[in-house]
Amino acid sequence: xxxxxKTMALTLSDVTIRLAGRVLLSVSxxxxxxxxxxxxxxxxxxxxALLAYIGGFLDPAFVASGAVLLGEDDLIGLxxxxxxxxxxxxxPLLFPHLSVGGNIVFAIPEVISGRDRRRRLAEEALDEVxxxxxxxxxxxxxxxxxxxxVALQRVLLSEPRLLLLDEPFSKLDMALRQQTRELxxxxxxxxxxxxxxxxxxxxxxxxxxxxxxxxxxETKS
Amino acid sequence: xxxxxGTGLKVILCLPVLAGLAGTLLPAFGYLPTLGGTQAxxxxxxxxxxxxxxxxxxxxxxxxxxxxxxxxxxxxxxxxAGFAGTRPFAVIQHLLSPLLAVPHAASAFAIAFLIxxxxxxxxxxxxxxxxxxxxxxxxxxxxxLGLSMMSxxxxxxxxxxxxxxxxxxxxxxxxxxxxxxTALGYSRVSGFAIALWPxxxxxxxxxxxxxxxxxxxxxxxxxxxxxxxxxxxxVRIARWLADDDIGTRFLASAGAVLQLxxxxxxxxxxxxxxxxxxxxxQHLSSSGKRLVGDGLLRLAAASVMAVSAAFIFIxxxxxALWSVxxxxxxxxRLPTSLTFRTWDRALGALAGPLATTIAIALLSSLVxxxxxxxxxxxxxxxxxxxxxxxxxxxxxxxxxxxFGLQILAAMVGLSPSIATVAAxxxxxxxxxxxxxxxxxxxxxxxxYEQIASGxxxxxxxxxxxxxxxxxxxxxxxxxxxxxAVSVSLYLPTVLIGAGRVTTITTEAVALSxxxxxxxxxxxALLQALLPFLGFLVASxxxxxxxxxRRAMRI
Numbered sequence: 001x002x003x004x005x006k007t008m009a010l011t012l013s014d015v016t017i018r019l020a021g022r023v024l025l026s027v028s029x030x031x032x033x034x035x036x037x038x039x040x041x042x043x044x045x046x047x048x049a050l051l052a053y054i055g056g057f058l059d060p061a062f063v064a065s066g067a068v069l070l071g072e073d074d075l076i077g078l079x080x081x082x083x084x085x086x087x088x089x090x091x092p093l094l095f096p097h098l099s100v101g102g103n104i105v106f107a108i109p110e111v112i113s114g115r116d117r118r119r120r121l122a123e124e125a126l127d128e129v130x131x132x133x134x135x136x137x138x139x140x141x142x143x144x145x146x147x148x149x150v151a152l153q154r155v156l157l158s159e160p161r162l163l164l165l166d167e168p169f170s171k172l173d174m175a176l177r178q179q180t181r182e183l184x185x186x187x188x189x190x191x192x193x194x195x196x197x198x199x200x201x202x203x204x205x206x207x208x209x210x211x212x213x214x215x216x217x218e219t220k221s
Numbered sequence: 222x223x224x225x226x227g228t229g230l231k232v233i234l235c236l237p238v239l240a241g242l243a244g245t246l247l248p249a250f251g252y253l254p255t256l257g258g259t260q261a262x263x264x265x266x267x268x269x270x271x272x273x274x275x276x277x278x279x280x281x282x283x284x285x286x287x288x289x290x291x292x293x294x295x296x297x298x299x300x301x302a303g304f305a306g307t308r309p310f311a312v313i314q315h316l317l318s319p320l321l322a323v324p325h326a327a328s329a330f331a332i333a334f335l336i337x338x339x340x341x342x343x344x345x346x347x348x349x350x351x352x353x354x355x356x357x358x359x360x361x362x363x364x365x366l367g368l369s370m371m372s373x374x375x376x377x378x379x380x381x382x383x384x385x386x387x388x389x390x391x392x393x394x395x396x397x398x399x400x401x402x403t404a405l406g407y408s409r410v411s412g413f414a415i416a417l418w419p420x421x422x423x424x425x426x427x428x429x430x431x432x433x434x435x436x437x438x439x440x441x442x443x444x445x446x447x448x449x450x451x452x453x454x455x456v457r458i459a460r461w462l463a464d465d466d467i468g469t470r471f472l473a474s475a476g477a478v479l480q481l482x483x484x485x486x487x488x489x490x491x492x493x494x495x496x497x498x499x500x501x502x503q504h505l506s507s508s509g510k511r512l513v514g515d516g517l518l519r520l521a522a523a524s525v526m527a528v529s530a531a532f533i534f535i536x537x538x539x540x541a542l543w544s545v546x547x548x549x550x551x552x553x554r555l556p557t558s559l560t561f562r563t564w565d566r567a568l569g570a571l572a573g574p575l576a577t578t579i580a581i582a583l584l585s586s587l588v589x590x591x592x593x594x595x596x597x598x599x600x601x602x603x604x605x606x607x608x609x610x611x612x613x614x615x616x617x618x619x620x621x622x623x624f625g626l627q628i629l630a631a632m633v634g635l636s637p638s639i640a641t642v643a644a645x646x647x648x649x650x651x652x653x654x655x656x657x658x659x660x661x662x663x664x665x666x667x668x669y670e671q672i673a674s675g676x677x678x679x680x681x682x683x684x685x686x687x688x689x690x691x692x693x694x695x696x697x698x699x700x701x702x703x704x705a706v707s708v709s710l711y712l713p714t715v716l717i718g719a720g721r722v723t724t725i726t727t728e729a730v731a732l733s734x735x736x737x738x739x740x741x742x743x744x745a746l747l748q749a750l751l752p753f754l755g756f757l758v759a760s761x762x763x764x765x766x767x768x769x770r771r772a773m774r775i
Contacts, residue, residue, distance in 0.1 A: 083675075084675070093672055096772035
């Protein structure tokens with residue numbers, strides 16, 4: 001898995017997102033490896049658009065500018081598949097046509113070759129989050145919390161260089177939310193990934209423990 | 222992106238249509254070097270005008286097209302207005318959707334077997350109610366007013382229009398509008414008509430035009446159910462085209478120009494009807510009329526829908542029965558014996574055309590599917606399938622440009638083959654494949670692909686490993702739709718095949734004049750069954766592949 005030494009700080013430099021000429025948000029920040037930057041704001045404030053800009057799939061309706069630097073590399077010039085941005089959405093979005101293990105094997109980088117080796121890695125990853133023996137299961141038969149853990153391991157095994165979290169806990173119930181939140185942050189920290197979390201849940205921000213940026217006019221805090 | 226898909230579509234769909242039109246128009250004005258015509262002249266139009274009853278032929282086509290489209294649209298609209306979101310709606314929808322796959326020719330035969338003087342309807346009430354012991358000497362089908370033809374067209378247009386409206390409905394605020402209009406005291410039908418119809422009609426307008434143009438220029442249905450003395454204009458053009466005499470080629474091209482004018486006239490009249498409809502709609506909206514007693518109207522619409530479906534289903538059953546009938550004298554309701562002799566005799570001659578039909582349908586629909594996937598994956602989430610270029614081949618009467626393409630093909634020395642016929646079919650198949658695949662393509666949650674690209678996968682890898690597998694069922698359904706369209710194409714196959722490429726469809730329609738019911742039964746039944754094979758594959762393959770994947774089985 002990821003060694004902390006390889007990761008680099010993420011810098012957002014004057015990142016501005018506009019919709020129909022109106023400035024939705026403007027952010028400058030640096031996120032150190034293992035740290036979490038939390039961005040809070042009401043829906044429609046452009047939080048997800050910011051993540052989409054970093055990930056490389058911003059809807060053409062938005063106009064964005066500014067640099068997103070990982071160490072010295074500007075991500076914006078790279079095609080999405082070469083940015084290695086691990087994303088977790090509200091929904092786990094496991095690929096429904098693959099098995100649970102298939103979802104994880106799919107994510108393992110190509111340089112790790114050999115069918116058995118890839119399968120073993122995936123099995124270990126499932127074991128780690130208490131899903132040992134789930135390799136051949138149909139994702140649809142998993143509970144919400146189990147799906148969320150598979151989605152997390154899928155993202156981590158792809159060896160991302162940064163982590164983008166788009167309200168990934170909002171659909172989980174209270175107890176599960178707490179547990180999953182801790183797991184995700186612990187994993188991100190141990191992998192040394194600079195992480196950006198967008199949310200409108202104050203508890204998410206508190207648990208993340210890092211810097212907090214409010215965006216949007218109607219922000220309450 | 223937008224312009225790239227536009228260009229692609231234009232080249233694939235518009236170019237052949239426009240080239241074909243040119244190939245038709247030039248000889249109509251005397252230019253056809255291969256046949257010795259190099260001078261501009263209006264001679265062919267004089268010759269056309271001198272044809273007996275040509276005006277009557279043209280008028281019947283025009284009236285049949287307008288009337289059948291109007292009736293089908295009214296029935297389907299009333300039905301949707303009265304029942305959308307209810308149980309009977311789901312039932313009738315399920316009853317009607319398979320009818321979409323039944324080729325026009327097969328459903329026309331089905332209706333003919335039902336309503337003919339020796340058909341089952343009259344047998345059921347004879348001789349007790351009618352006193353007939355021999356089939357009466359009625360001109361049905363093929364009645365001079367084209368009523369049987371119109372009923373055949375209505376029966377085929379209803380499932381198509383229903384499907385098109387079903388595809389548009391989810392984009393309308395149906396539930397909200399219903400609640401509001403009910404609260405204001407409007408009945409289902411009037412509430413729907415006032416609040417939703419203009420929005421719905423805007424979405425289905427192009428398909429309605431396509432139906433209208435098709436109905437005014439249809440050949441196979443008109444040959445089977447239409448008037449004979451004189452036949453409709455498209456049938457006469459097709460006969461002239463089949464004639465080896467060079468002179469009739471010029472005549473045919475002049476006829477094709479008249480057909481084009483007829484199509485434009487039909488659209489112009491329809492636009493007039495739309496205007497009138499808008500005025501009526503404004504009156505209805507501002508009058509405050511609630512039309513609370515709409516029960517009868519709803520019942521009528523649902524009945525017409527159900528009866529038209531039942532007609533074709535029973536008719537298909539009759540085709541099957543005739544194909545194995547021994548002696549079946551009038552007015553017996555059932556054959557006196559059953560035999561496979563007809564099948565035995567027919568199978569030898571049938572094997573070739575059957576294989577050709579399947580080869581052409583496979584080829585054209587697979588290529589169409591590949592092109593559709595290519596176009597859609599470039600256009601991202603834009604609705605490429607709602608564009609005029611997609612509908613162009615469906616908005617121009619096929620006879621007017623396919624004829625031109627035939628001439629162009631002959632000029633460049635392309636001889637009729639399975640490949641050339643399949644290439645031509647592609648023009649008609651691709652729009653339907655795009656229409657079928659477009660909505661599920663756009664409906665797929667784009668975050669799956671965003672996740673995959675975050676995992677480091679290239680766009681091509683994402684297409685192959687995520688999008689296409691997840692859309693497997695939609696792709697196979699689009700393929701089956703294309704397959705069904707190809708199987709049902711009559712005129713384009715006859716014209717480009719030039720008698721050397723024969724399909725089950727061309728053979729079946731050719732039999733219509735002979736009138737051997739048993740043989741017709743075999744051919745029309747097979748023609749009707751072929752498309753279902755495609756849909757069977759489309760539903761079985763995902764079931765099998767994804768039997769352990771619950772979310773993929775819907």
